[in-house]
Amino acid sequence: MGYEHPSRESIKTILQNASTIAVVGLSGSPERTSYMVAQAMQAKGYRIVPVNPNVETVLGEQSYATLRDIPFKIDVVNVFRRSQHAVHIAKQAVEIGAGTLWLQLGVLSEKAAELAAEGGLQVVMDRCIKVEDAILLTEGKPKL
Template identity: 65%
Template sequence: MAFENPSREHIKEMLAGAGNIAVVGLSDKPDRTSYMVAEAMQKRGYRIIPVNPNAETILGEKSYASLKDIPEPVDIVNVFRRSEHTPPVAEEAAAIHAKVLWLQLGIFNDEAAEIAQRSGLEVIMDRCIKVEDAVLNPRNV
């Protein structure tokens, strides 16, 4: 059976219930898409937790080497890694009991989706979290 993203209404509910969003592959360079998306989400009120082993802080938040190093609950794992590198991220997301594995626009991996779904995570692939939030939760920022 082919993968299907959750309905827009369900994605809206996921975003509404999200506290902490761990961003895997978040760059500390302001001209990178991951930085721009995470910064926009932070400005919209979401707590961003950077996951980048090569940075100490990004967007004013402590950066962690991996998901398992984050000392607090994570609701959404937002991934900016190439598709072939996502299965291990899905395994880590499952291990920390995240609620959602979100692969950014252009990122799609059936194996990662299966790993996450087997562990009870919701999965969204090939969608931009910033765009979805702006469309589903319009508000002035």
Template identity: 60%
Template sequence: MTFQNPSRDEIKQILEQTNTIAVVGLSDNPERTSYMVSEAMQAKGYRIIPVNPNADVILGEKCYPSLKDIPHPVDLVNVFRRSEHTPPIAEETVAIGAKVLWLQLGVHNDEAAAIAQKGGVQIIMDRCIKVEDSILLPQGKSKS
């Protein structure tokens, strides 16, 4: 079966329900896409949790070496890693009980998608979360 991302309406609902985003592969270099996207999402009101074993603090938030090390709930896992590295990230996403696994633009892995789906986690692949958020929630998240 060919993978298909959720509809735009479903993605909008996911973003509206998301508060905490763990970002796997978030760089502490402000010139990197992962930093710029995460900084923009943080400015829109999302809590960004950096997952980077080589840094202590990024964007004012404590870094964790892996998803399993984060001591509080995560709504969505956003991934800035090469496609071939995503299956173990999908396994950790399921293990921590996150609701959504989001593979950034250019990242696609059918095995990771199958792991997530089997674990009850929604998956979005090959899309930029910042672009989708800007299009679908231009005024920011509605406070319910």
């Protein structure tokens, strides 16, 4: 069948209901897009959970080597890795019971989207979470 973007209302609901976002590939460098996006989302009230085996902490949060290492519930897995890594990340997202697999702008994988959807996750692909949040939650993030 192929991937179809969720409706704007569905994306808004994902963001409204999310409190923890695991950012796979989050860089510790403030010049990197992943850092800037995560920092903006953290400022909006989301808990950012770095997933990067090469850093200890980012934005004041402990970094984890893999999604499997995170000892608490993750609402959204936001992927800042190359598309060829998306299937492996989707499998882990399903394993940990995340609510949504979000592949950032430019990250495309029909197979990852299919695996995540079959595993019960919502899927957003080739969209920037920061941009969607700014457009859809203009009043800010509701308190959960």
